[in-house]
Amino acid sequence: MSKRILFIGGNFSPEQTGIGKYSGEMIEWLSQEGFDCTVVTTYPYYPQWKVQVPYNKSLFWYKKEIIAQKDNSKGFTIIRCPHYVPKMPTGLKRIISDLSFFVTSSFVIIGMLFKKKNDYILSVAPPFCLGLLGVLYKKLKGAKFMYHIQDLQIEVAQDLEIVKSKFLLKTLFVIERYIFNNADFISTISQGMIKKVKQKAKKEVLFLPNWVDIQKFYPINNKKQLKSDFNLNISDKIVLYSGAIGEKQGLEAILDSAKYFENIVDLKFVICGSGPYKENLLHLKKKMNLKNVIFLPLQPFEKLNSLLNVADVHLVLQKNSACDLMMPSKLSTILSVGGVSIVTAKPGSSLFNVIDSNNAGFLIEPECQDALNSAIKYAISNEHVEIESNARCYAEKNLSIHKILSTFAGSLKNNNSLSIPKISQKSLPSIAR
Secondary structure, eight states: OOOEEEEEOOOOOOSHHHHHHHHHHHHHHHHHHHOOEEEEEEEEOOTHHHHHHHHOGGGSSOOEEEEEESSSSEEEEEEEEEEOOSSSHHHHHHHHHHHHHHHHHHHHHHTTTTTTOOOOEEESSSGGGGGHHHHHHHHHHHOOOEESSSOHHHHHHTTTTTTTOOHHHHHHHHHHHHHHHOSSEESSSSHHHHHHHHHOOOOOEEEOOOOOOOTTOOOOOHHHEEEEEEEEOOOOOEEEESSSSOGGOOOEEEEEHHTTTTTTTTTEEEEEEEEEEEEEEHHHHHHHHHEEEEEEEEOHHHHHHHHHHHHEEEEEOOOOGTTBBBOOTHHHHHHHOOOOOOEETTTTHHHHHHHHHHHHEEEOTTTTTHHHHHHHHHHHHHOHHOOOOOOHHHHHHHHHHHHHHHHHHHHHHHSOOOOOOOOOSSSSSOOOO
8 A cells, every 4th residue: 555645835846946846846756656645735936926827816715736647657636725925025924924824724734634644744844834734743643744944944034134023033943843843754955954953953854955857957068059049149158047036145246246247248147037036136237237137037947957058157146144044956956967156155064065075166255246256257267177077976976866766765665764865975076276
């Protein structure tokens, strides 16, 4: 008899970026491995912060979907819950958004208490409060509860001053500690986050990194043709940022670099994606009168490999306060295409260690404009064959979706203890530079 999994998370397919992408791929994989999966989630809204077509026609009620698999396996069920999606997600509005989904999804979970038992309940944070529903189901139905952390939501809200109330922060940490105490398994996506979570949870934490399909994301040599496909000049050097456009990335720095390099006519800065901060950047571009900055909309999945291969240099930026509270999901695909990346990370953070130990990119201090400008100047002026090779090699060895999820699925099938493939941050020799 196939094991049953109840998944609850605030983001899911068909969202193409961030948590929704990984949650969707995980459940699809587990379904193909024979698990009977039910998903409780939102309508797709990220990173646009707007419910997407055609789901916007059913906003105010629940929607059930049966997803069939191409290989004729059983497929899985999705129950989408209505929730508040703010156009401009301020700190307070994000809290209200999370709470609205918590409330609407709780009715679904309560209803499932009267149905056939699931063997596992898997909750993904953020929103961190969904773990309470996992605890509820575990206590009343006896399922094993796994709590997977994609980023440390409360610390991010605290450090970026999205939430300023000390009383509210203290209350949130108390709730989180209760979830930790009642979880059978806790997992997260980087070694630095493991260290932070272990300090809070006082128990072992599994390493379940964000993966990449190395068959779908791979290096393409003919960059000139690719640039033409995206209406870019084939002679231009392209510095690319692709991903969610939010406050925590500090993307104003890209426009400041564009201003610094505006006299280099064959250098273009491309920002591809969507998010609540995009309008701010468009306004800033106009104010700075920048002709070398190009905004592209979020690309369909089938074009992402080509887009990433267009870049001569990739930017992986985040503010100093966010370092090691999250692991940029965009990095896995950049490494898989053998991209040359400029990464902001503090020494000792997981992100720093991965790039440094494998000579897989260029590291700079977060929120340092001079360092960013210098790194861009060096990166576009030289060939970086070794870095390109190391990046791809790291992805093949450590980030393969097949390696990570097949091991995860196997451990769920065979017993009640989970195992994840051990992934070394030092899988390649360190090269001084």
